[in-house]
Amino acid sequence: MELNKINEYTWEIPKTGDMKVPALIYTSARLLESVRRDMTLKQARNVACLRGIQRRSYVMPDAHQGYGFPIGGVAAFDMDEGIISPGGVGYDINCGVRLLRTDYTEKDIHERRTQLLAGIFREVPAGVGKGGITRLSRNVLLEVCANGAEWAVENGYGTREDLQRTEESGRMKGADPSHLSPRAVERGIPQLGTLGAGNHFLEIQKVSEIYDEHVSRVFGIQSVGQVLVMIHCGSRGLGHQVASDYIRLMENKFGTRGLPDRELINAPIRSQLGQQYYKCMSAAVNYAFANRQMIAHWVRDVFAKVMGSSEGMNQVYDVCHNVAKFERHRIDGKDKEVCIHRKGATRSFGPGREEIPEVYRSVGQPVIIPGSMGTASYILVGTSEAEELSFGSTAHGAGRVMSRHEALRRFRGEQIKKEMESRGIELKSTSWKGVAEEASQAYKDVDEVVNVSHKAGIGKLAAKVTPVGVMKG
Amino acid sequence: MVEKYRFLRHTADAKFQAFGTTLEEAFINAALATASLMWDLEKIEKKIEHRVEVKGKDLKQLLMGFLEEIIYLLDSKMFLLSSPENLRIGKKGSLYVLKALLKGDKYSEKYEIHGDVKAITYNEMEIEQNARFMVQVVVDV
Numbered sequence: 001m002e003l004n005k006i007n008e009y010t011w012e013i014p015k016t017g018d019m020k021v022p023a024l025i026y027t028s029a030r031l032l033e034s035v036r037r038d039m040t041l042k043q044a045r046n047v048a049c050l051r052g053i054q055r056r057s058y059v060m061p062d063a064h065q066g067y068g069f070p071i072g073g074v075a076a077f078d079m080d081e082g083i084i085s086p087g088g089v090g091y092d093i094n095c096g097v098r099l100l101r102t103d104y105t106e107k108d109i110h111e112r113r114t115q116l117l118a119g120i121f122r123e124v125p126a127g128v129g130k131g132g133i134t135r136l137s138r139n140v141l142l143e144v145c146a147n148g149a150e151w152a153v154e155n156g157y158g159t160r161e162d163l164q165r166t167e168e169s170g171r172m173k174g175a176d177p178s179h180l181s182p183r184a185v186e187r188g189i190p191q192l193g194t195l196g197a198g199n200h201f202l203e204i205q206k207v208s209e210i211y212d213e214h215v216s217r218v219f220g221i222q223s224v225g226q227v228l229v230m231i232h233c234g235s236r237g238l239g240h241q242v243a244s245d246y247i248r249l250m251e252n253k254f255g256t257r258g259l260p261d262r263e264l265i266n267a268p269i270r271s272q273l274g275q276q277y278y279k280c281m282s283a284a285v286n287y288a289f290a291n292r293q294m295i296a297h298w299v300r301d302v303f304a305k306v307m308g309s310s311e312g313m314n315q316v317y318d319v320c321h322n323v324a325k326f327e328r329h330r331i332d333g334k335d336k337e338v339c340i341h342r343k344g345a346t347r348s349f350g351p352g353r354e355e356i357p358e359v360y361r362s363v364g365q366p367v368i369i370p371g372s373m374g375t376a377s378y379i380l381v382g383t384s385e386a387e388e389l390s391f392g393s394t395a396h397g398a399g400r401v402m403s404r405h406e407a408l409r410r411f412r413g414e415q416i417k418k419e420m421e422s423r424g425i426e427l428k429s430t431s432w433k434g435v436a437e438e439a440s441q442a443y444k445d446v447d448e449v450v451n452v453s454h455k456a457g458i459g460k461l462a463a464k465v466t467p468v469g470v471m472k473g
Numbered sequence: 474m475v476e477k478y479r480f481l482r483h484t485a486d487a488k489f490q491a492f493g494t495t496l497e498e499a500f501i502n503a504a505l506a507t508a509s510l511m512w513d514l515e516k517i518e519k520k521i522e523h524r525v526e527v528k529g530k531d532l533k534q535l536l537m538g539f540l541e542e543i544i545y546l547l548d549s550k551m552f553l554l555s556s557p558e559n560l561r562i563g564k565k566g567s568l569y570v571l572k573a574l575l576k577g578d579k580y581s582e583k584y585e586i587h588g589d590v591k592a593i594t595y596n597e598m599e600i601e602q603n604a605r606f607m608v609q610v611v612v613d614v
Contacts, residue, residue, distance in 0.1 A: 067486075067596030067611065091592040091613045187548040197589035198614060237548035240591045240613075244541060247595075252530065262533075262595035404487060404510075404588065404614055405480045433587030473589075 009456040019048040023057040026456045038065035046260045052082025058390045060345045061452035062399035068263030071344035074393040084274045085266035088341035090322040091243040094288035095234030097368040101220040103312035104227040106206040117469035119302035121428045126195035126473040145177035148286030152293035164357045166318040170289045172282035181245045187237030193294040195473040200233040204469040211461040215363045215381045239284035246277040317366035321396040348394040348459040350384030367459045372398045372443035374420045378450045380459040394459030402442035411439040429472040478506035488611045497560045499606035508554045510588045517555040519576040527571045535569040540593040551580040
């Protein structure tokens with residue numbers, strides 16, 4: 001495909017054929033090689049053909065092929081002319097990351113880190129088939145979906161301060177769980193408070209480098225060696241079911257003719273079905289917020305038991321990776337509400353935006369970018385430039401380069417564990433095969449991904465963290 | 474032995490082709506391929522049965538609905554599929570209808586689940602009839 005190089009970190013797919021706008025790719029020459037190998041660019045072009053799309057179809061530095069929209073795709077649509085698409089959000093609605101800080105240093109926990117990891121492994125249900133908390137009633141589940149992390153805090157999981165430091169304050173107000181299908185509810189009931197499997201993980205980490213001292217300090221990150229805890233999971237089967245339900249409902253109602261890919265199925269934002277999807281998606285977002293809120297609470301409990309105290313274990317932030325929202329952005333010089341889809345992308349609002357908690361409003365929002373298993377993760381800060389460049393969005397992780405099947409053929413879980421242990425990283429998992437599938441070699445180089453984000457200006461580096469103990473779902 | 478299914482290269486998700494001398498057999502093998510991403514099929518005992526009935530306005534929607542049953546039954550009933558039996562595909566008016574008996578067991582500690590299939594997708598889905606039937610599916614993992 002013909003690409004115009006705009007600068008060292010930005011490429012453009014010019015507007016041709018049915019495209020309503022050009023597509024912009026934030027990447028580097030090196031990352032572009034792997035992006036060119038799959039269908040990412042074609043999918044970015046398909047998104048640019050959708051009704052009501054604003055400015056550009058954007059592709060983040062960690063992008064890879066998705067279904068319909070690429071993973072790492074960002075697109076905003078006009079509220080009246082535009083569409084909302086389950087494929088533009090993804091199946092794991094509000095897959096996201098929560099970061100807790102601690103007052104402990106790596107030295108403090110060194111002797112007891114095996115105990116810490118074992119304790120977390122015991123308290124946080126993980127892997128497929130593992131039930132969550134004692135069986136919930138349908139009504140309680142609907143309450144969770146209506147109130148998100150607020151429900152969790154009201155029921156003794158964590159503090160109100162956590163809510164302030166969560167995207168959307170832990171609750172999408174547009175949620176209406178009464179539209180959830182019986183199947184979505186049935187899948188949601190046994191899984192609340194579970195980490196899940198696949199690429200989901202929980203890590204005890206240490207700060208290994210600080211790039212921006214001021215910003216890091218505002219986020220509660222003061223020194224190299226400080227211990228942090230990162231939780232990566234989403235809305236589990238409930239969210240997956242919402243996506244599947246609405247893909248089917250939308251294709252039955254609107255048909256798929258004229259769509260280059262059936263997974264691009266969508267509905268006008270103002271249509272009844274479009275509104276219903278938004279309400280159910282928001283319910284799934286809330287379920288995921290509650291999920292991470294509960295897991296964070298159990299992690300604090302384990303630290304309190306093993307280390308004697310969980311004081312100072314404040315939440316840095318909690319971000320969504322897969323979501324559609326109504327946000328205001330400047331478009332053609334005018335302030336305008338749009339329906340933004342971030343699929344495998346993190347919001348990265350700069351200083352001043354009212355959506356950011358007051359404590360961070362002077363510096364920009366924390367952007368948490370998890371690496372792959374055993375590699376570094378990064379804390380970035382949102383920028384005002386990002387609002388112009390990518391509707392305030394940046395990367396969300398490393399992004400795969402190798403299929404799970406290929407990874408299974410090439411790697412052995414036991415070997416990976418040994419290799420990580422030799423680097424001082426402990427690993428616990430429910431499955432060796434699962435470990436092999438998540439081998440870090442199957443992912444893009446996260447260092448390069450965040451470097452592109454920093455250089456392109458869509459999210460600036462604040463700190464680098466590396467794992468000490470990894471629990472893989 | 475005739476190849477039942479085969480996994481293909483895909484960056485992030487799992488992509489497979491499943492084969493059969495009949496459409497029904499290809500659908501059964503697609504179910505086995507899907508389940509094989511989560512557990513070892515040979516290790517699952519056949520102790521429990523779930524009867525499923527799925528409708529679709531075309532064969533692709535029918536296939537998606539059928540494969541979704543596997544993950545729905547896992548999440549809601551902790552059911553691990555060993556094999557689909559008595560699978561029949563027919564037509565009722567303008568709709569395709571699939572009926573099958575899913576045999577398997579309830580999850581317990583003796584089983585290892587090594588992967589998570591989040592959803593079945595239409596991405597690159599194909600249903601072809603040449604010398605044999607072939608269905609191609611990408612699942613979100």
